[in-house]
Amino acid sequence: MDFLTILQVLDSTIRLATPLLLACLAGLFSERAGIFDIGLEGKMLAAAFFSAAVAYMTGSVWLGLLAGIAASMALSALHGIASITFQGNQLISGVAINFLAAGMTVLIAQDWFSQGGRTPSLTGAGRFNSITLPFAESLQSVPILGPIYHDLISGHTILVYVAFLMVPLTWWILFRTRFGLRLRAVGENPAAVDTAGVSVVGLRFAAVGICGILCGVAGAYLATALQAGFVKDMSAGRGYIALAALIFAKWRPWYALMSTMLFGFLQAIALRPDLIQNTIGVKVQVQLLDALPYILTVIILAGFVGKAIPPRAGGEPYVKER
Amino acid sequence: MSGTAPAIELKGISKAFGPVQANKDISIRVMPGTIHGIIGENGAGKSTLMSILYGFYKADKGEVFINGTKTEIPDSQAAIAAGIGMVFQHFKLVENFTVVENVILGAEDGAMLTPSIAKARKSLKQLAEEYELNVDPDAKIEDLSVGHQQRVEILKALYRQADILILDEPTGVLTPAEADHLFRILDNLRNEGKTIILITHKLREIMEYTDTVSVMRQGEMTATVKTAETSPEQLAELMVGRKVLLRVDKKPAAPGDVVLSVKDLKVTDGAGVERVKGISFDIRAGEIYGIAGVAGNGQSELMEVLGGMRTGTGTISLNGEPVDLTGKYSDGQSRRARGISHVPEDRHDEGLILDYTAWENTIFGYHRDPKWSSGPLMNNAAIIQEAEAKMQRFDVRPPIPTLKAKSFSGGNQQKIVLAREIEKNPDLLLVGQPTRGVDIGAIEFIHQEIIRLRDEGKAILLVSVELDEIRSLSDRIAVMFDGKIMGERDPETTDERELGLMMAGISEEPDKPAWKAVEENLEAVEHGEAPKHG
Amino acid sequence: AEPAMIYDLGGKFDKSFNEAAFAGLTRFSEETGTEVREIELQSEAQREQALRRFADAGANPIVMTGFAFGNVLAEVAPDYPDTKFAIIDMVVDEPNVRSVVFNEHEGSYLVGMMAAMASETGTVGFIGGMDIPLIRKFACGYAQGVKAVNGDASVVANMTGTTPAAWNDPVKGSELTKAQISQGADVIYAAAGGTGVGVLQTAADEDILSIGVDSNQNYMHPGEVLTSMLKRVDNAVYDAMIAGADMETGFNVMGVANGGIDYAMDEYNAELVSEEMQTAVDEAKAAIASGELSVHDYTSDSTCPALEF
């Protein structure tokens, strides 16, 4: 495997990891506050559709992004109402949200565009285009670092950079701000937060809201940056992988970066059967490659990374009065 | 009527949880600079009332006056603003946060953490000096002893500048020495002019430390009196509504053969910490062997090993036959088959399945007994019938086997557990905290049942944190500290002071003030060192 | 009686052959002003149900797309001797059934030739949807065409996935395209339904050529789509519906010979296809039509001489 091929695989890794990373951080905020969310998938999907639809109708991808975020937040609000206000089962609410998004996106797309649950293709300002970072061209000839900078670091859409910046930002919010302290506390022991005079419901809604924003960006990235439009079910299980990555990351931002990069890498490498064949010398069945990220997830979950202890109050509604 | 307004005045507070009326039209006044005690049976509504004052629950009706002004307390934020602090029965701490983080939570200065933490560190130091409240600000809560966790709770309140401090059963989990320390702190606080409300079950504490006392029964405030003008007997009567025998009557024991023999038993918990460090003892037929000790010194693990819930090393034998400790050949069910019954410490989490009906609970743990089944199917009709009979015999109220366990009161729940375990007619009965959270009337009954079993010639191992209970029931008393038995005493000849010291890991050391030795010892244990005394 | 149309599970907007069928239906109803009953299936069990319900309601002829109807139609058709059925992509031997099958491998062969000629790197790509025999048939025909032009050319073939989601994962289509580009591919043929949208998009973004499938997809990225392999399902559907209740039944192979399979030329790709390319491809087309040249069909024996799966 030569250097350039490695760069290409890593480049692909970054693109594939970005939606996972955003969704994973989204889940991180929510679950750190004690709200489990298997509805990441549905939120991404809804955001993908609305961002593409609005970007197409207005011609502005930024408006599309806002619409995507709004759609995702609407589903977050639903999740919040079900699991925070009405203390319902968070897993069930997540399942319902996934169904709802899968159905509604196609239904609305069909109603609006009559293209079989798809949006028309986006062009020009309706899409996020890749950004060439300063000096990328001129530095390209520098050995090793030049290609790394030019091929790997430069040339992504703004949302990729946003996603990567979200990692330190998330860390900072969680561990350096008052909000972060309270957020973590409410996922560990909501009663402690409550008796300290801070609203558990408010904090949890805020967390679920942030989760909505990030899922919205993830969905918009799928439809308006990676792709030029929405097709049905385009989130294709990424929400679930993000959840697995979150557990793998033990609910920590920097680990989330690493684990989503790992999953991105697994997906990228699964696209290159030729490389695998060259490296290990045997041809691997496509189906095995296809299943590889999932198999590895299971192996990882089986405890080869040590026990992942979820936030203690996670998944449990906070009930004061029985 | 003096000129000063009461620090706290509640008027006509009512609160219902669904069908349960926890507080009915309660009024109370507490003067500033006093310690006011509240006593009452379990479920009388004490915690609920205080939680309302603290804004944790919202009252259905009623008014609150703080220092004479009417104050709305819709949430804890408002209570804190009004100068109220509360230490809950179950601490409200974030276990994997440090002490400072817990202290500033909700009382941060500004959006950034670093300055808040710096400031809190400083004022913690001050408070520690001022009130003898030392804790390492950077220790994680989960690494602290209960006593220190409680200090953190008090610090939280003081850091928020509370003038009124509510403590809900603060001494239930403390050693006598720790409790003494706590009351010294409370005394200091009172001398500074702060107002303290103290909920406790222990009449002794009320008599010794409070200025005034209120008694609650079934959601109502039955009396408020000056402590100096009342007696324990009167308070007990006010509490239960009838005269209560504060001592247990029993004949001297007639011990027979050794039933349970434990040798060099060691237990290591899931985290790899050794909780029982090689203990040995025997229990004979017809005697009650009581183990005293502060919660968390290995008694629970001891009971769990004997009951088959954990594995351990060493040897135990029952009626001379060895019992498997590896968990490979035995579990709770095979222990039961061997004649060991077990009343666990925690009836909610262990002894009962709260969502099961009473009849289902009467066979819990014995459900594989062939008596209850024909083939793979259980013989429900027979079980229900038997359950009804047991409930009658143990005076469970109401005696309806189809009710869910969670709809019984604490005392009646405990009676269901006891009915199941005692009616099994075991050779050995393990009883943990038999009267925790049980009202005085039921306590009387439960104690009588345990003694009856002893008099029938059964061996009984009793674990309790209540010294009074241990002393009045046991025929021999052992004290556990840090996984070891500190020694055995005869209940007739020992006293509370001696046992209390042993509970803190100290044999008599006349030249040292007791509290000093206690502190040093606890500290050493906390820091993973071997205790210096004992 | 009005005709009825049953689309297979992919749904009528699969950017593939169901959509082509829909195009044929649209042309029919626009020309004749006749309403056509349609249904998109959502479960296997509905195949028989849809057939019977439409037949009971008097629809005639009933057209369906997809080999999966084969078994069911063989059972249902005898119950409705007065109703005509047309099935696409499968052979059902009943007196009232018209079976239309396509030689996709022939068309894929043609576009494979074009790919090989247009390629500068000597490496071309194929991206399939879900890994099923039909798609391997496309891939195999394509690879044969490529090798026929340039024996040294290499064909990079990938399938998107193993679940039906593989038809709708344009993101993965994109990444596969990029991966193939990095392996040197500069022409990529997508036979992947909705996933192909991502392939064509990325190929256009990265300035390489792509090849569309089933319908004419040249318009999607003018000047960037080399050609499209046409499978004239639209014609088959249109023909069946126009014939109405009098539709002729029997076995109908649509191949290069009878215009059922073709490659697309229009204003969008005119500049991409050189004179000599077109000549070469047309020669091959004639040879296939005359039977002189035979392209191996993967589904006949589950092997492919030009490509390994």
Next chain:
Amino acid sequence: MDKMPAWADVVLIPIISLILAGILSTLVILAIGENPLEAYKLMIEGALMRSAGWGYTLYYATNFMFTGLAVSVAFHARMFNIGGEGQAMLGGLGVALACLFIPWPHWSLAILGSSIGAALFGAAWALIPAYLQAKRGSHIVITTIMFNFIAAALLNYLLVGLLKPAGAMDPATAKFPEPTHLPTFQDMFATAETPLFRGAPANVSFFLALLACLLVWLLIWRTKLGYEIRAFGYSQSGAKYAGISGVKTIIIAMLISGGLAGMMAVNTTQGEAERLILNMTEGAGFIGIAVALMGRNHPFGVLLAAILFGFLYQGGAELALWTSIPRELIVVIQALVILFTGALDNMVRMPLEKLFLALRKKEA
């Protein structure tokens, strides 16, 4: 003291929740410019007013009963088995192997063999997640989701390669031999004069599903094992005290659950398609979650909920036949049913509890 009578909990709340889901569904139909009344009429007529309609409704219901029972058995042990989909796929494999490679003389024997095959394979697929949960604490929700994906890849591998008969187009096995074909409702109930259930796929496995409901009921509420499963589900610490092994209980409950999910394949694979096709589960594994929730994890409730979802499926098909409403409408309706009966349960429950309390106070 309970907050409200049992009938309100079991009957009233689900009905109110359903009505709410219905109201929202109506709004959705209105929003896409269709007539809801027409739509509901079509659904009811198509699904319930004809014998063939019932034949479809009950066919789908059979699938949902199996997957719903699977979810509920696991749920009694507080295991959230999202892997019904994958377990059913593997069940399909078990059915196919049993039907293809064993020469059965008669369907009655074949269904025994294929049920065992389906249950064994489904159970085996649940075993690994169960083991990982029990022994290593890997979250079963995530592992079962992963196993769904892995099952799809595995089945694809087999059906595109090994098990596909030469020359066939479909990713599917060969047709099962004649003696394994199960009698359909048409075979069983139609006579020359009364052509009932014509063409409908409902078959004897419906009765197998009914039997499964009964057996699950016995298992959960009448056997020692069921007693232990429920006890463990309610309180793990309690189970430990009683000497109920957590590892064993988790694994057994998940094996039963996986086996039940696998048995769904008897209906689809042997009963309907008569061969194993790639997409045989069609999401029934996920619907099982909703069915179990709605049915309050009680077999009788599961039965009713399965029929409701069967009706939604069949009604949805009728809608698709006669209108231009996209098929995703049914997905939306399902989502709303899950949302209201599952996640927003308390929204209905809380005010009702208050109401019943107030009523009781008035009486007293």
